[in-house]
Amino acid sequence: MNKQKMTKLSLIVCLPALVATNFFLWNLDPASMVDKFATIEAKEAARSSEEDVLASASLDDWELVLVNRDHLFESEPKSLATVGNIQVDSRIATATKDFLAAAQVIVPDEVLLSGYRSRAEQEQLYNERVAELEARGFNRAEAEARVRSQVQLPGASEHQTGLAIDMSEEAGQLDEVAEKIKALAPQYGFILRYPEGKSHLTGIDFESWHFRYVGVENAQYMEKHDLVLEEYLALLKDRK
Ligand SMILES: [Zn+2]
Structure with missing residues (x-):
């Protein structure tokens, strides 16, 4: 060339x-x-x-225990701790304290209304609500059906695990305040356990005050993907 x-x-x-x-x-x-x-x-x-x-999540993790009307909780928390004027499983005492403190920054009157409840206390609560409705003229079956969408049967309440708290203002809470507190929950390991639109899965109507501890990573995942505990556990069960 x-x-x-x-x-x-x-x-x-x-x-x-x-x-x-x-x-x-x-x-x-x-x-x-x-x-x-x-x-x-x-x-x-x-x-x-x-x-x-x-x-890394396991269906056997203590913080993922499923309690609802189909999955009764027959045991007791191993150790309880007092936060404010309620008791919780001692493993979530710090998370509960921190979550409450963060909520009180949003609304100073925020309080813990309920935590651990024994089976006997749950039974009493359930029976009292049924009796109230019977006194208003409902028959036993009607009264029980109504109560069950708000108060769990003994054994079916998460409050028996010591991993659930009811947190609100005594006088009730504005929706926009409840929304802000709900958004804070995952960073302390809590989820709003009975959100709107999921009662067909949870068996319980929307409750803006009932939070359940599931651990920070699980809570953040569930929040991001809009999953209730029943759905999250089904996802874990299905993983390859
Ligand atoms: Zn509750």
């Missing part, structure tokens, strides 16, 4: 490459590329940490 031909050939090969490279460089905004990569990295990190949460 003579020299002239070589030059021509290298021009044919190199010129488009040169133009393409410059075009690419002109269009490359270093700041936006860094942002783009950071977003991709953050998304991947979030995905892998979510997978970690699912991988």
